[in-house]
Amino acid sequence: MRSVYNTPVKKKRRSTRFSTASVISDVADRAGVSTATVSRVINSPELVADATAERVRRAMDELDYRPNLFAKGLITRSTGVLGVILPDFHGEFYGALLQAADAEARRAGYNLIVASDARPDSADAAQSLPVHFLDGVIAFVPFPNDALVRSIGDLSISAVLIDAQQELEGTDRISIDNTSGATAAVRHLVERTDADDCFHVGGPETNYDSIDRAEAFRAVLRERGASGIDDRVASGEFSIDWGYRWALDTLTTRTGRPTAVFAGNDDIAVGVLNAARQLGVACPDRLRIVGFDGSRVSAASSPKLSTVQVPLAEIGTKAVQMCVRHIADPTINPSHAVVPTRLAVHDSS
Amino acid sequence: MRSVYNTPVKKKRRSTRFSTASVISDVADRAGVSTATVSRVINSPELVADATAERVRRAMDELDYRPNLFAKGLITRSTGVLGVILPDFHGEFYGALLQAADAEARRAGYNLIVASDARPDSADAAQSLPVHFLDGVIAFVPFPNDALVRSIGDLSISAVLIDAQQELEGTDRISIDNTSGATAAVRHLVERTDADDCFHVGGPETNYDSIDRAEAFRAVLRERGASGIDDRVASGEFSIDWGYRWALDTLTTRTGRPTAVFAGNDDIAVGVLNAARQLGVACPDRLRIVGFDGSRVSAASSPKLSTVQVPLAEIGTKAVQMCVRHIADPTINPSHAVVPTRLAVHDSS
DNA sequence: TCGGCCAGTGAAACCGATTACACTAGTCTA
């Protein structure tokens, strides 16, 4: 007998408010084993005799036992949660990405915490994310945002940057190969109309994708020996409204009328299309239009929009895979995946 | 002296792999106080002398101290994380909702974990969500899904059900008042065309919103004494393609041609619009169309779609507010909010 | 001057898991 004075009535469960959830010691008691054995049944069953394990499993079932993730996390320092930072969830662009990422994460046994932060150069999302919690972070950074990238670096957890221009020590990256798709789109246009009448209506000036797409436009036109190229490149925002305003303005007041428009994304293209229809400019007969993204609005427009497909689902899936891989083995070299874009010709060009 | 044999060199930090994060005892040491005092500075500063608190805060800053959420959660049983279950994130419908929910959650100091589960009658999302972790759950359940609702009930945490038909003991609910908007929309149509030529192209048969919208259609037509109403109600899915197929079929083969279509949502309406344009049926001259949701595609279409606005952002915001309120005080009676819908007339009707 | 009270603080128990280490009993080898 180890002690004479100390024979408590076998310490029983605290009555934590009215939590009825059972804990590991309940299971241990019921199965007639120690908590260590219960833990082993869960985490390394090969160490436990079959008969014992069976008894423990039954006890877990009967008590509907679920391990407390706080206690577990306190030891293992992992939660099975990945953080995802996106500029916004509004459009389908990020929705499609999130959908695929969530599916892949679930497959790998992870959950996604989301945070959006539209403002460039704000790291609020990263700040408010409960980072001590997360096993990894995936951030879509299509704008220069040093604050965000830096604060992700500070987290020193597995991270995947999508679309970011900045390199980050030890971090996986995914980039969108805008150039190939954009080049194909612009070539497609200049083969059908005079290069001097081709216009580019781009997205935000500082957006990396915008920059790539505009540059591809310029390159193809230079290649064709077009002149006054810069005058035919406009930046605005990724919205229907911007495309609409631009087209209304340009189609009515310009002297050299556009015969082809390469839009920075599908929304812009749809705006241009609407303005053209309103002005009685037939598409594709008098105005050819190509969008970018392959979004649902592009499929919904009529004439159906020619567009450059961005494989959003693939990006989401790949991001999670990279992140999970890096969590499993932090020593492997960070990789840089470039996802292709592909011109899909429909009726608007 | 309490013990003779036991004078360790003041126990120092374990070298947890290479985690450089500082813990509460580091802060305590640096500030020359106990861990209890540090904890008090964080959680109930009024108990600590100003000078002491100031010293502790400086120490926290200098060490860039962040409380370990596992340890904290182990005691307080709360994480500041809400789970959100949606059928999918694909369309902008749920995206808009999520966007607003995230913003509101962040404002209230919470984060969102997301899970999507498109399959009706599957509770996988709820199962795979790390529920021991969550302070609350918000679920959008537009389809009958007893499994999901039941498993949310089993969680016994604060929950908000959106759009669900089932009641759940002690659970807040939000419903969309489809009827008022739908009624207004159908009245709007029958005032402009013969009630006998009005058709409804609905979404999935089992979707609660679909059911409400279809029923409102029937009610208005009955009110007008229309006949053969059931023949003019079709169910399909919430997609452009379904609307397109329906219209192609109906506009070409039916004898009594539709002059007005009330669509189950904007996607369907856009599909109808595209088919009509392709068949040379002018909208709104020969065919009036009203959609539902007030989505971005509706604004992008031309003619601009008349539609019934669903305040998705409001729903997201309200869901988080209800959930947070319920977490703060679980004893308050669950409430049931009904959000209105509003007809917005544009150019398609 | 004494007792009571209060503000401020620390020591230590506790939350519920994981896991290093110790131990037992059986099997195998020499």
Place this chain on the structure above:
DNA sequence: TAGACTAGTGTAATCGGTTTCACTGGCCGA
């Protein structure tokens, strides 16, 4: 048949916080 080894299990330390309780010293009123 002793010794080495192994499979299976339990004890107790540990993770990093929160919180109860006990304690100290200063101030107050009687």
